[in-house]
Amino acid sequence: MDSPPTRAARNRYTVPSTRYNGIESRGMQTFYIETFGCQMNAHDSEKVIGTLLSQGYQQVAKPDQADLVLYNTCSIRDKAEQKVFHRLDEFKRDGKGKVFGVLGCVAQQEGERIFERAPHVSLVAGSASYAKLPEMLVQLETGNRRVTGLSLDNDQAFDTPFTKRDNPHRAYITIIEGCDKSCAYCVVPFTRGPERSRTSESVLNEARELGRMGYIEIQLLGQNVNSYRDPSPAGWDFARLLRAVGEVDGIRRVRFTTSHPRDFVKDIVDAIDDHPALCNHVHLPVQSGSSNVLARMQRLYTREEYMRRIEWMKNARRDISITTDIIVGFPGETEADFEQTLALLDEVQYDSLFSFKYSRRPNTAALSLVDQISEDEKGRRLAIVQEKQRAIQIRRNSDLVGKIEETFVEGYNQATGQWIGRTSQNRTLNFVHPQFAAPREGATLSGTNLAGSGANLAGTSWSVRVTRAGPNSLAGEVVI
Ligand code: 5AD
Ligand code: SF4
Helix, strand or coil: CCCCCHHHHHHCCCCCCCCCCCCCCCCCCCCEEEECHHHHHHHHHHHHHHHHHHHCCECCCCHHCEEEEEEECCCCCHHHHHHHHHHHHHHHCCCCCCCEEHHHHHHHHCHHHHHHHHCCEEEEEEEHHHHHHHHHHHHHHCCCCCCCEEECCCCCCHHHCCCCCCCCCEEEEEECCCCCCCCCCCHHHHHCCCCECHHHHHHHHHHHHHHHHCCCEEEEECHHHCEEECCCCCEEEEEHHHHHHHCCCCCCCEECCCCCHHHHCCCHHHHHHCCEECCCCCEEECECCCCCHHHHHCCCCHHHHHHHHHHHHHCCCCCCCEEEEEEEECCCCHHHHHHHHHHHHHHHHHCEEEEEECCCCCHHHHHHCCCCHHHHHHHHHHHHHHHHHHHHHHHHHCCCCCCCCEEEEEEEECCCCEEEEEEEECCEEEEECCCCCCCCCCCCCCCCCCCCCCCCCCCCCEEEEEEEEEEEEEEEEEEE
């Protein structure tokens, strides 16, 4: 076995490892991690990976190759929760010699019950405990078979210098963790605990550092970014923070997710109007078009109040793209309630939406509501929502044919020979480039300076004319 300093030195991170401290170790050297769920989870995994690398572990691409197998889990709907147990079942018999860990929302929700359901699991830790990950790893190393991190009384966001970012151009920054709302269907307040905001200084320092490192896009993350409140004396609200991040040198695009309509104020729309770097896209989950259902969901707004926010955006100087989330079949949703959701889609004309069948979640208020709706009926309503929205998107996207959009390149699609691009409105716009038909071997260029050959356009921006439109993406050609 390598000695720890040698392994640590092989990694980008050369901080001294706290792993050994002279204690006999179980010899874990490699880890594999799979992430389920939202962007918060994706970013948590980046921090977990950074922390593990800093401790001298090496990441591997397949669970078979790993000493430590981690699943960062999601429990937003039952289907998401079941995924981790399917994964763990695959290793029930032939997982000998490996250490298994369940992280994230299922870990927080199920706690020590996971050890009963999957006895080969040794680590169960929710996101509020990741700051203690190095200590938990030491416990695993020294042979502890049951290690838990389940406390939610952590008043700090999980802030680590060891984030291993997945994308060289776009970076996530957590600004607020947890959620203080109590939507009747939602498990998040139980899995991610109470709200904790980071100081504006800490957020801005991270944003500036990312700008210096060459990142061009930042996504501000939180379960409810709109209720951000700077805990330092500056006391900034979200709109103030957004404006400041929109002015950071080098950062060309700023996105944020997710928004709660109750806390969404007009100042956010004004900030988008004032700062070109703030993307003209807002994801504003409505969940239902019926005020009755919204009241039973404990969403704290009516349809009319939601529509007022939509009006702010439609009246903005910039063309703000609006997307949403819809839940169908919430307990007691009548046919008339459902019709109101369909009417809302017609009225708002969303550019895209995520739609879900209501799923019963542990601990939530909606569990006790009578009048649960059958799976068949939920499926019927879901199909209707999706069909209606598809027609809306086909129409809205085809209106863009002929328009020129600033497009940032995210990658290259070998199969179609197109560069994969994204517009400020968060639309996928794939395009061909006459001078750069494909990335070339060893290409490293970034920025818009493409002198010389060997170009990889990822991370560069182009004016692209839209030539074709589908329901979910656009295609075009670069304007030179
Ligand atoms: N059932 C179905 N969908 C849900 N969502 C959250 N909780 C549930 C649930 N219990 C959806 C909401 C939310 C999105 C992230 O997931 O639409 O906005
Ligand atoms: Fe899933 Fe919600 Fe947890 Fe994200 S916060 S991983 S969506 S349960």
